[in-house]
Amino acid sequence: PEEESVQIESEKKEGFPLSFSGQIDAVTLSENTVYALTNNEITLLSSNGNYISDCILNFTDPMVKSSSAYAIAYDRKGSKYRLFDRKGLIYEGESESKRQIITATVADDGKYLIASRSEEAASELTYYTRGGEVVFRWLCTNEHIVSCDISPNGNNLICAALYSDEGKILTKVYYFDISSSGNNKEYTFKSAAAVDCFFTSSRNAVVVCTDRRIFVKCTRDSFEPLINEYPSEILKRATDEKGNTAVLTAKPDDVESLCLTLYSSTNQIVFETDVPSDINDIACYGKKVYLLTDEKVIKVSDFDKSEDVIITESSCSKLKANSNGLYTNTTIYCN
Secondary structure, three states: OHHOOOOOOHHOOOOOOOEEOOEEEEEEEEOOEEEEEEEEEEEEEEOOOOEEEEEEOOOOOOEEEEEOEEEEEEOOOOEEEEOOOOOOOOEEEEOOHHHHHHHHOOOOOEEEEEEEEOOOOOEEEEEEEEOOOOOEEEEEHHHHHHHHEEEOOOEEEEEEEEEEEEOOOEEEEEEEEEEOOOEEEEEEEOEEEEEEEEEOOOEEEEEEOOOOOEEOOOOOOOOOEEEOOOOEEEEEEEEOOOOOOOEEEHHHHHHEEEEEEOOOOOOEEEEEEEEEEOOOEEEEEEOOEEEOOOEEEEEEEOOOEEEEEOOOOOOOOOOOEEOEEEEEOOOOEEE
């Protein structure tokens, strides 16, 4: 396709920052590629902001996630997905039994993991090669999977699932060693609702819940998960590729400010500070947290310093940060 077909404002076709004619629904970045999801279309850009290719998805509710070299786009209200490398589309397929996809993720070597509804169980987890061949499949009989991840070495999988017992929500976390099922483990957390889970190394994982954050050493039989409960109900959260999580919570005795806490990949508190209450979204990378207001992005560091880093051109509601820079739902800003 011609470069003019990309929905990037004409005066900013090359180089960052980039603005799109439609709202940016999601942006994810690999080492050399920016994948921007807008108007049900993925646009691939180089790390310098130059156009590479685009692909119309025709999904009902599209989502995109990436690793260091690949990205997977999937339909959260359908069964179809598409796999991309730094040049463009390399594979497209559908979930097992063509059932609704709940979530998906992709590894650095192009293998990918899909959690979907199932005809045989409440949900199922399927691990594929880059070419779409099934490596591992597991049926989750009673629980509904909400999140999943692939370990850095590609041999281990994790998923978090929810179920109800006597009217109370519980979370089950399943760890799989696809080369030796004897190493598989499962954990149950009462009165907890998981929203995310991810590996911080090939052996360690974090489960993010609505009221707590859990660190697990998956290869230790006698290890007790480390649990950090949030000060109050979570309002917003953000996790970076290294496993750090920033959490924004309310302060019951102060309506003018909120509490911002940054947790390390091993569940230690990096810093905790008060921030203004007019925060639209948050993002984090390393030991820095970025706060989005109606007018600007504020950076907060572990040295208890805050500074304005971007004056936004219009009111924005979404923010994301990684090693390459920042994006809002109207503009991509990269270093």
